[in-house]
Amino acid sequence: MLKIHNSLSGQKEVFTPIEPGKVSMYVCGMTVYDFCHIGHARVMVVFDMIARYLRNSGLNVSYVRNITDIDDKIIARANENDETISELTERFIVAMNEDSDALRVLSPDNEPKATQHMPQIIEMISTLIDKNHAYVGSNNDVYFDVSSFENYGRLSGKNTDELRAGERVAVQQEKDDPLDFVLWKAAKPDEPSWASPWGEGRPGWHIECSAMSTHCLGNHFDIHGGGQDLQFPHHENEIAQSVCSTGEAFANVWMHNGFVRVDEEKMSKSLGNFFTVREVLQKFQPEVIRFFILSSHYRSPLNYSIDNLEEAKSALNGLYTALRDAPADASGEPLKKYVDEFNACMDDDFNTAKAISLLHELARDLNKKSDKSSKEAAELTVTLRYFGTVLGLLQDEPQKFLQAKSDASTDDLDEVAIQNFIDERVAAKTNKNYEKADQIRDHLASQGISLEDTPQGTIWRRN
RNA sequence: GGCUGAGUGGCAGAGUGGUUAUGCAGCGGUUUGCAAAACCGUGUACCUCGGUUCAAUUCCGGGCUCAGCCUCCA
Numbered sequence: 191m192l193k194i195h196n197s198l199s200g201q202k203e204v205f206t207p208i209e210p211g212k213v214s215m216y217v218c219g220m221t222v223y224d225f226c227h228i229g230h231a232r233v234m235v236v237f238d239m240i241a242r243y244l245r246n247s248g249l250n251v252s253y254v255r256n257i258t259d260i261d262d263k264i265i266a267r268a269n270e271n272d273e274t275i276s277e278l279t280e281r282f283i284v285a286m287n288e289d290s291d292a293l294r295v296l297s298p299d300n301e302p303k304a305t306q307h308m309p310q311i312i313e314m315i316s317t318l319i320d321k322n323h324a325y326v327g328s329n330n331d332v333y334f335d336v337s338s339f340e341n342y343g344r345l346s347g348k349n350t351d352e353l354r355a356g357e358r359v360a361v362q363q364e365k366d367d368p369l370d371f372v373l374w375k376a377a378k379p380d381e382p383s384w385a386s387p388w389g390e391g392r393p394g395w396h397i398e399c400s401a402m403s404t405h406c407l408g409n410h411f412d413i414h415g416g417g418q419d420l421q422f423p424h425h426e427n428e429i430a431q432s433v434c435s436t437g438e439a440f441a442n443v444w445m446h447n448g449f450v451r452v453d454e455e456k457m458s459k460s461l462g463n464f465f466t467v468r469e470v471l472q473k474f475q476p477e478v479i480r481f482f483i484l485s486s487h488y489r490s491p492l493n494y495s496i497d498n499l500e501e502a503k504s505a506l507n508g509l510y511t512a513l514r515d516a517p518a519d520a521s522g523e524p525l526k527k528y529v530d531e532f533n534a535c536m537d538d539d540f541n542t543a544k545a546i547s548l549l550h551e552l553a554r555d556l557n558k559k560s561d562k563s564s565k566e567a568a569e570l571t572v573t574l575r576y577f578g579t580v581l582g583l584l585q586d587e588p589q590k591f592l593q594a595k596s597d598a599s600t601d602d603l604d605e606v607a608i609q610n611f612i613d614e615r616v617a618a619k620t621n622k623n624y625e626k627a628d629q630i631r632d633h634l635a636s637q638g639i640s641l642e643d644t645p646q647g648t649i650w651r652r653n
Numbered sequence: 654g655g656c657u658g659a660g661u662g663g664c665a666g667a668g669u670g671g672u673u674a675u676g677c678a679g680c681g682g683u684u685u686g687c688a689a690a691a692c693c694g695u696g697u698a699c700c701u702c703g704g705u706u707c708a709a710u711u712c713c714g715g716g717c718u719c720a721g722c723c724u725c726c727a
Contacts, residue, residue, distance in 0.1 A: 192695070200657085200658095204680090212692090217727095218727075219727085220727075221725095221726085221727095226727090227727085229726085229727050230727055231727090232727070233727045234727090236727095261725090262725080263725075264727095299666065317699075346656080346657085346723085347656055347657065347722095348655085348656065348722090348723070349655090349656090352654095352655050352656075352723085353655090353723070355654085355655080395725085416727065417724070417726080417727030418657095418658095418721070418722080418727080419721080419726055419727065420723095420726080420727070421657090421722070422656095422722060422723070423722095423723085423724090424726090439704090446727095447727075448658090449720085449721070449727080450727085451720075454719070454720070455720080456720075456726090457727095458725095458726055458727090459725085459726060460726070461723075485675095485676080486665085486666060486667085487666085487667075489657080489658090490658095490659085490666085490667095491658090491720070491721090493665080495665095497664080497665085497677095498664090501664080501665060501675095501676070501677050501678090501679085504664090504677055504678095505665095505675090505676050505677070506681080508676080508677095508690095511690065511691085512691090515690085515691085535667095541667075541668095543666060543667050543668095544666095544667050544668075544674080544675080545673085546667095546675075546676085547666095547667070547674060547675035547676080548675090549675095550676065551674095551675080554691095554692085555670080556727095557690090557691055557692070558691085568698070601673065621688080622686080625685055626685070627686090627687090628686095628688080630686070631687095631688075631689090640664055640688095640689065641688085641689065642688090642689045642690050643685075643688080643689075644689095644690080649690095651689095651690095
């Protein structure tokens with residue numbers, strides 16, 4: 191029985207799909223004006239893991255992750271670069287897809303773009319005006335009337351009086367109430383714009399997600415997710431817009447993943463303490479990043495550091511080493527005992543940290559089997575690989591993973607050169623010339639190559 | 654100031670009202686020409702002060718500390 195922590199209630203709840211056997215999930219994706227950083231990677235990996243597990247549980251999943259391709263930052267950056275917004279956004283969509291592919295994130299079923307949903311956005315705003323939930327300001331911006339929605343603040347646990355009291359920014363004169371937020375921004379000269387009943391302009395940030403989620407998944411759907419920082423105001427505003435325009439319930443379950451931190455501080459653009467995915471890929475294999483992300487619970491803070499990534503790498507190496515020494519052609523059904531335990535972990539609000547501890551237990555059990563061709567060894571192997579598939583891990587050929595070179599690795603030895611050294615060393619060993627054998631091993635070690643002498647011969651890996 | 658969430662062994666990170674997380678590192682051993690890998694053994698962790706209880710790291714209350722949201726942010 192799957193339980194999910196719902197931000198609306200602050201508790202784990204038994205998950206019951208609106209339509210039995212189906213799950214509709216919308217996740218707030220990227221604003222494409224720069225490279226993805228590790229914080230973005232976390233959203234992509236976490237919700238990818240969730241979609242994979244839901245599918246694995248036999249549910250028919252509709253997973254939508256939007257792309258914000260029009261907003262203030264995009265306009266500003268395009269101006270800086272002296273390019274059009276579509277040139278800019280297309281470039282970074284390509285980059286985003288490269289990063290997500292590297293991280294073994296499967297494509298969502300639908301990746302709607304704001305600029306391609308103007309009719310739906312305009313229609314929703316019109317409905318909100320018709321229903322007296324929105325008004326046109328003196329500057330021709332359209333604003334949502336927060337006081338018209340009774341449940342405003344329910345998701346974020348805020349009440350409107352306190353929000354007004356805590357108001358920290360200069361109040362815009364055009365708004366009736368400081369809490370009101372913009373649905374449609376009138377175009378300034380030389381800004382990209384779309385025609386609307388309120389003149390040329392562009393959508394506010396929140397409305398696009400309301401319009402696209404209901405357009406893609408229907409007014410009422412199962413799960414809405416995103417980073418914790420979107421809970422307020424973005425998701426609060428989405429609820430207000432959607433519920434007021436459709437008159438129906440919006441998302442049943444709200445999921446928010448925790449932040450990635452650097453030195454106990456949130457990783458963010460404005461603090462400048464972010465590391466891009468491609469930057470980290472210079473030093474670590476993509477799967478190490480994915481493993482690192484999944485090795486803590488999705489709602490916990492995740493501390494980014496080289497040490498922690500190194501540790502993730504060591505742990506992952508152990509798993510791959512077990513698979514390397516296991517029969518490559520192992521087949522059969524995963525062991526029920528482990529599958530039940532694994533599912534129990536995942537059913538408990540997607541506890542991947544605990545699930546991964548099972549992978550280690552499996553690896554140990556597998557390593558203990560002296561006869562790797564036994565039925566038991568095959569079953570353990572199949573089970574370990576199966577869990578890897580569900581989590582999007584352990585998909586590489588083990589030897590390939592263990593010998594893979596990261597872009598920035600310093601050694602310039604190719605496989606042939608390494609094999610030559612190994613052959614030379616084997617010959618020295620045969621002649622009991624251990625001094626020379628050790629010399630060769632030390633030389634390789636200084637290049638980051640480790641050797642293992644096994645009954646089947648000498649094998650190597652990169653550190 | 655308001656509202657969230659968190660404080661676990663050297664580090665990372667789960668979890669639990671009384672019994673082993675797991676990983677990394679360390680130490681001892683088996684194995685090895687020596688290593689490596691693997692396996693075995695090894696750690697009296699649960700911020701603090703009260704309360705509830707036969708029993709609390711786990712529940713309740715106060716305190717301290719940290720992070721986040723309240724402004725664009727995954």
